[in-house]
Amino acid sequence: MHLSDGVLPTAVAVGSFAASGLCLALSIKKTDGEDLPKIAVMTSAFFVASLIHVPLGPTSVHLLLPGLVGILTGWSAFLSIFLGLVLQAFLFQFGGLTALGANGLMMGLPAWFAAWLFRRMGAHSATGTVVAAASASAAAVALAALILAGLLATGGEDFFGVAKIAVAAHAPVLVLEGVISAFVVSFLQKVKPELLRNPVRRPSA
Amino acid sequence: MKVRLVLAMFLMCAGLAGGPVLAAEPGTAPPKAHEAVASAGGADAEKGTGEAVRILEAIQAQQREMAQELRAVKREIAALKVALNEPDLKDIVGGIGYILGVFGIAFYLHARNRHRQHTGS
Numbered sequence: 001m002h003l004s005d006g007v008l009p010t011a012v013a014v015g016s017f018a019a020s021g022l023c024l025a026l027s028i029k030k031t032d033g034e035d036l037p038k039i040a041v042m043t044s045a046f047f048v049a050s051l052i053h054v055p056l057g058p059t060s061v062h063l064l065l066p067g068l069v070g071i072l073t074g075w076s077a078f079l080s081i082f083l084g085l086v087l088q089a090f091l092f093q094f095g096g097l098t099a100l101g102a103n104g105l106m107m108g109l110p111a112w113f114a115a116w117l118f119r120r121m122g123a124h125s126a127t128g129t130v131v132a133a134a135s136a137s138a139a140a141v142a143l144a145a146l147i148l149a150g151l152l153a154t155g156g157e158d159f160f161g162v163a164k165i166a167v168a169a170h171a172p173v174l175v176l177e178g179v180i181s182a183f184v185v186s187f188l189q190k191v192k193p194e195l196l197r198n199p200v201r202r203p204s205a
Numbered sequence: 206m207k208v209r210l211v212l213a214m215f216l217m218c219a220g221l222a223g224g225p226v227l228a229a230e231p232g233t234a235p236p237k238a239h240e241a242v243a244s245a246g247g248a249d250a251e252k253g254t255g256e257a258v259r260i261l262e263a264i265q266a267q268q269r270e271m272a273q274e275l276r277a278v279k280r281e282i283a284a285l286k287v288a289l290n291e292p293d294l295k296d297i298v299g300g301i302g303y304i305l306g307v308f309g310i311a312f313y314l315h316a317r318n319r320h321r322q323h324t325g326s
Binding site for chain 2: 033034036037039040043044047048051083084087088091092093
């Protein structure tokens with residue numbers, strides 16, 4: 001689900017760069033320096049996840065993981081995802097450089113949404129947390145598909161047509177990401193539950 | 206004298222008749238020669254054409270084989286092109302290295318600031 005060069009009208013590409021820049025600034029401002037190692041790990045995971053392809057009939061889709069990144073890094077998710085996308089564009093030739101802003105919005109906003117949804121659901125039991133993580137991740141993928149459709153609609157495509165195709169194509173990813181997030185979160189809950197409490201409010205040393 | 210005349214006439218007749226015969230010879234001779242060869246060495250000719258057909262068949266078979274191999278090579282080139290565009294381990298490790306490096310610098314700056322605040326206050 002990476003947009004390539006030349007798909008979007010220039011005005012939209014430039015506009016999404018500006019919007020991405022704003023989100024990035026906000027993300028950096030809200031990032032706690034103590035969280036940087038965790039963000040680095042999540043960025044690496046996001047960066048590599050798109051190489052994991054899920055075969056789907058004649059074609060294949062890949063993991064996106066915006067939801068998991070959002071759940072674990074909160075406000076910093078946009079920074080994390082944007083950096084991952086930049087490196088993917090440079091090293092893997094995934095998505096065009098001119099579409100970087102749009103791709104950042106497409107992955108970054110769902111990550112924030114997942115973070116918000118995860119906190120909002122604010123589960124108090126272990127199972128509730130896992131369910132919240134799974135649904136937040138799945139919702140993030142669906143939202144990413146909708147943003148993709150919205151961006152393509154600015155290029156003259158039919159919004160509902162594209163949205164239907166994008167969501168349908170990512171239905172397996174949606175399910176898979178929900179499952180992966182559930183496993184990761186339930187594991188972290190046992191091993192390092194403080195990772196899930198975000199933003200970390202440590203007593204200032 | 207009379208004998209001489211008869212001889213001359215005979216020669217003339219032979220000359221008259223010989224002209225056309227000589228003129229027709231190039232046209233009529235080859236079939237005759239061919240027939241002669243065919244009738245003389247029929248087995249040889251049969252062997253020659255058989256060999257030619259065999260060689261032709263061999264060339265055609267070789268051509269088919271080459272075409273098949275060429276197709277396989279072309280397929281391989283196409284697969285290679287695809288593989289060339291796919292990221293390999295180097296790209297992945299390099300990318301993770303970049304990420305860790307960037308965040309390492311950020312974390313260093315953060316730690317330095319904190320250290321300064323700590324020692325300053």
